[in-house]
Amino acid sequence: DQQVKQNSPSLSVQEGRISILNCDYTNSMFDYFLWYKKYPAEGPTFLISISSIKDKNEDGRFTVFLNKSAKHLSLHIVPSQPGDSAVYFCAALDAGKSTFGDGTTLTVKP
Amino acid sequence: DTGVSQDPRHKITKRGQNVTFRCDPISEHNRLYWYRQTLGQGPEFLTYFQNEAQLEKSRLLSDRFSAERPKGSFSTLEIQRTEQGDSAMYLCASSRGDRVDYGYTFGSGTRLTVV
Numbered sequence: 591d592q593q594v595k596q597n598s599p600s601l602s603v604q605e606g607r608i609s610i611l612n613c614d615y616t617n618s619m620f621d622y623f624l625w626y627k628k629y630p631a632e633g634p635t636f637l638i639s640i641s642s643i644k645d646k647n648e649d650g651r652f653t654v655f656l657n658k659s660a661k662h663l664s665l666h667i668v669p670s671q672p673g674d675s676a677v678y679f680c681a682a683l684d685a686g687k688s689t690f691g692d693g694t695t696l697t698v699k700p
Numbered sequence: 701d702t703g704v705s706q707d708p709r710h711k712i713t714k715r716g717q718n719v720t721f722r723c724d725p726i727s728e729h730n731r732l733y734w735y736r737q738t739l740g741q742g743p744e745f746l747t748y749f750q751n752e753a754q755l756e757k758s759r760l761l762s763d764r765f766s767a768e769r770p771k772g773s774f775s776t777l778e779i780q781r782t783e784q785g786d787s788a789m790y791l792c793a794s795s796r797g798d799r800v801d802y803g804y805t806f807g808s809g810t811r812l813t814v815v
Contacts, residue, residue, distance in 0.1 A: 633806030690742030
C-alpha cells in the first residue's frame, strides 16, 4: 500500500498565478513532511518542510499547509514562475527515513 | 563542499553481472540513504546508514543487494547477478541526523540499464 499519495500527475498554471500541489498520507506516525523539486537529469532538491505539530510553514514564495485530521498537505507557490516548472515530490518522515509520493509535474506557462 | 557525488552516472551491464556504485556524501552529514527510482514513480527507499551503522534495509530488497559505509564516509551499493528488473535510477542522499527539517541532499544518481 502506498503511504504517501500525490493524486495529480500534472498541473499547468499561468505565470504569476498560484500553484497548489496536493499530497495525502495514511500513516499517523509521520513526524515531518517535506517537499522536493526535481529537474530532469538531476536528483531531487529539498524545498521546504513542516513538523507534524504545526499547520503552516512559509519560506518566500513557498508555503506548506498541513491538515492532520484529513491527513493532507499542500504546497502553495505564489507567484508561480516559469523556472518553477519541474516535478514536485511530497515526502513524509518516520523513524529516520522518508517515504515519497510519485510526484506532480508542474508546468508554468509564460 | 561540492554536494553529494555519485559514480558512475551511467552503467550498462549484461544480465547476471555484478555492479557496484559509489556515493560520497556531504562530509558533515552523518546519515546516508540509498533510494531507487523508476520512470513515473517517486524514490523508493532501499537502505540507510547513520555513520557506519546500517540502521534499516527495505524488506523489498533481495539478498542480491548489499550496501556498506566503511568508517562512516563514502558508501557503496552492490547488486549481484543483475536482472532486467534492476534497471532504474539509483539515488544516494545524505543528511544531518539532528536537523531532519533540512531534508536530504541528493546526488544526481546512477542510471543502471541491464540488458
